[in-house]
Amino acid sequence: MRSQMREELKFLGYILPWLVGFLLFFLVPAGASMVYSFTDYNAIKPPHSVGWSNYSRLFEDPIYLKSLRNTLFFVFIGVPCNLLFQILVSSLLNVPRRGVSLFRTFYYLPYLVPMIATVMIFRLIFSTDYGIVNHALDWFGIAKIGWLEKEAFAKPIIVLMNMWAAGSGILIFLAALKGVPRHLYEAATMDGAGKIRSFFVITLPMITPAILFSLVMQMIANFQLFTEAYLLNKGGPNYASSTYMLNTYNTGFRDFKFGLAMAQSWILTLIILVITVVVLATSRRWVYYEGGDNR
Amino acid sequence: MSRSNARATALLQYLLLLIGLAVFIGPLLWLVSTMLKTQGQSLEFPPRWIPDPVTTEAFSRLFRSLPLAWHWLGNSLLIAVLVAIGTVLSGSLVAFGFARTQARSKNALFIVLMATMMIPYQTTLIPLYLIYKNIGWYDTWLPLIVPSYLAGAFYVFLFRQFFLTVPRELDEATYIDGGTSWTVYTRILLPLSVPVLMTGAIFAFVFSWADFFSPFLFLQTAEKYTFIIGLQLLIGTQSQDLPALAAGSMISLLPIAILYLFAQRYFTEGVVLTGTKG
Numbered sequence A: 001m002r003s004q005m006r007e008e009l010k011f012l013g014y015i016l017p018w019l020v021g022f023l024l025f026f027l028v029p030a031g032a033s034m035v036y037s038f039t040d041y042n043a044i045k046p047p048h049s050v051g052w053s054n055y056s057r058l059f060e061d062p063i064y065l066k067s068l069r070n071t072l073f074f075v076f077i078g079v080p081c082n083l084l085f086q087i088l089v090s091s092l093l094n095v096p097r098r099g100v101s102l103f104r105t106f107y108y109l110p111y112l113v114p115m116i117a118t119v120m121i122f123r124l125i126f127s128t129d130y131g132i133v134n135h136a137l138d139w140f141g142i143a144k145i146g147w148l149e150k151e152a153f154a155k156p157i158i159v160l161m162n163m164w165a166a167g168s169g170i171l172i173f174l175a176a177l178k179g180v181p182r183h184l185y186e187a188a189t190m191d192g193a194g195k196i197r198s199f200f201v202i203t204l205p206m207i208t209p210a211i212l213f214s215l216v217m218q219m220i221a222n223f224q225l226f227t228e229a230y231l232l233n234k235g236g237p238n239y240a241s242s243t244y245m246l247n248t249y250n251t252g253f254r255d256f257k258f259g260l261a262m263a264q265s266w267i268l269t270l271i272i273l274v275i276t277v278v279v280l281a282t283s284r285r286w287v288y289y290e291g292g293d294n295r
Numbered sequence B: 001m002s003r004s005n006a007r008a009t010a011l012l013q014y015l016l017l018l019i020g021l022a023v024f025i026g027p028l029l030w031l032v033s034t035m036l037k038t039q040g041q042s043l044e045f046p047p048r049w050i051p052d053p054v055t056t057e058a059f060s061r062l063f064r065s066l067p068l069a070w071h072w073l074g075n076s077l078l079i080a081v082l083v084a085i086g087t088v089l090s091g092s093l094v095a096f097g098f099a100r101t102q103a104r105s106k107n108a109l110f111i112v113l114m115a116t117m118m119i120p121y122q123t124t125l126i127p128l129y130l131i132y133k134n135i136g137w138y139d140t141w142l143p144l145i146v147p148s149y150l151a152g153a154f155y156v157f158l159f160r161q162f163f164l165t166v167p168r169e170l171d172e173a174t175y176i177d178g179g180t181s182w183t184v185y186t187r188i189l190l191p192l193s194v195p196v197l198m199t200g201a202i203f204a205f206v207f208s209w210a211d212f213f214s215p216f217l218f219l220q221t222a223e224k225y226t227f228i229i230g231l232q233l234l235i236g237t238q239s240q241d242l243p244a245l246a247a248g249s250m251i252s253l254l255p256i257a258i259l260y261l262f263a264q265r266y267f268t269e270g271v272v273l274t275g276t277k278g
Helices: A002-036 A053-060 A062-093 A100-112 A115-125 A132-139 A151-164 A167-178 A182-190 A195-206 A208-223 A227-233 A244-254 A258-286 B003-035 B057-065 B069-100 B106-118 B122-134 B142-150 B153-163 B169-176 B181-192 B194-210 B213-218 B227-237 B242-262 B264-274
Strands: none
Touching: A002 A258, A002 B069, A002 B106, A002 B122, A002 B142, A002 B181, A053 A062, A053 A258, A062 A100, A062 A151, A062 A167, A062 A208, A062 A244, A062 B003, A100 A167, A100 B003, A100 B242, A100 B264, A115 A132, A115 A151, A115 A227, A115 B003, A115 B227, A115 B242, A151 A227, A151 B003, A167 A208, A182 A195, A195 A208, A208 A258, A227 A244, A244 A258, A244 B122, A258 B122, B003 B242, B057 B069, B057 B227, B057 B242, B069 B106, B069 B142, B069 B153, B069 B181, B069 B194, B069 B227, B069 B242, B106 B153, B122 B142, B122 B213, B142 B194, B142 B213, B153 B194, B169 B181, B181 B194, B194 B242, B194 B264, B213 B227, B227 B242, B242 B264
């Protein structure tokens, strides 16, 4: 009994830094934000309770709704495009050719570029008057396009930025591809399956655990997209790339409606949790687990 | 497959690899090209890949319009180093607790730890900001540094995964020799885990260096800025000076690129061990 007690204390001693951080920097603020989300707190006057009105009036705010729709675009269109791209590039890096590891080194590099530099690079490339993209289009006789000024391009350019910086996702898929046992491909070849068929019946099912992991992580990251949109165009033009987090940031730090901003934060947290749980729940149907009975 | 067919496949694969290379590295080369141009030449259409003349004027203009730039670089470096140290110290300590003690509450708390990784940060963001304001941490580096000394869940997970691969026989031998769990932690696990600790330190350094959001939110006085935040000022004031913007961007990514060049192994292993994304 005594020794169990001592073991418990020893454990708590080692994890003390995390425990302190969890209580003071997570539990306390999360609790506070729950309480304040039902008030009109603005950091100047003492808060008054406003019931559910912070939550109910959100759905009448057109900019809030537009930001929410934009964010859903990044999550449900941007993320799948990104995953597809990452799988294709990692398959390319998986070919048994000399020098391929050198390519891998360079493909990963953009992932490490600070977001502010990535944004500058994209501004240079897509600049209407001086950009290299419009220059290339010029060859084909296509007139200059205002990539950064048109609403229609605001979101796709951010998706492209995420694709360019997809290095870590590519490495995760590459590791998964290397983990596929060779004998499966040999068996498939003997059964007369071609390259493309092998990819769909062997490669894809075998890397589903990596797809699930990347899907969940990238969905969570895209729900919280802020820096790209803020630095590229402050969410413009006409809120075309305003994201949920950008809108919440404006609500809190520009308009000082902290109570409302905290209500928005909780709704996003709830949306993320629900979607994550749904994805994880359906994953039993499509993710292959080695050694598990794959229903 | 015939011989010429195999050669065609190889050719096609190399061609695709080169196209990929152009996609990933081309934009960086364009950045280099722009930063070496005169301001006038950067505004030419059609643009040219090779600057003529090659000039480093952009850097002089950058440091002239941002007189605090060197100061900010020093700030960024200091903060990132302190964050890296804190991450390794606290992360390895907590990971040791989870990997090597027999407490009953261990599994339950580990689930809580993992859950905090899944919960989006904005849940706590605004109250944290208000708390920092109230305790006098706003406009100091404390909100950027202190959390790294309180063991981020991701790093605890990373280190714990590695600690679990170290054979327990080594612990037992230490206990027989009269050592305590502290001896096991400092003399056995830490020395054996240098590679994964390096990975953790490097990631913490890079993420701290490149971070926009926290310093943007918590710093106000220009003297305290990190380089990334200072650079953002330039977008507002010198948006027509493309070479200077490019030069600033290059400076922001250079330390990371150099680190990557010399410690590539730690970067790739870290990604594969945990599969992180930002």
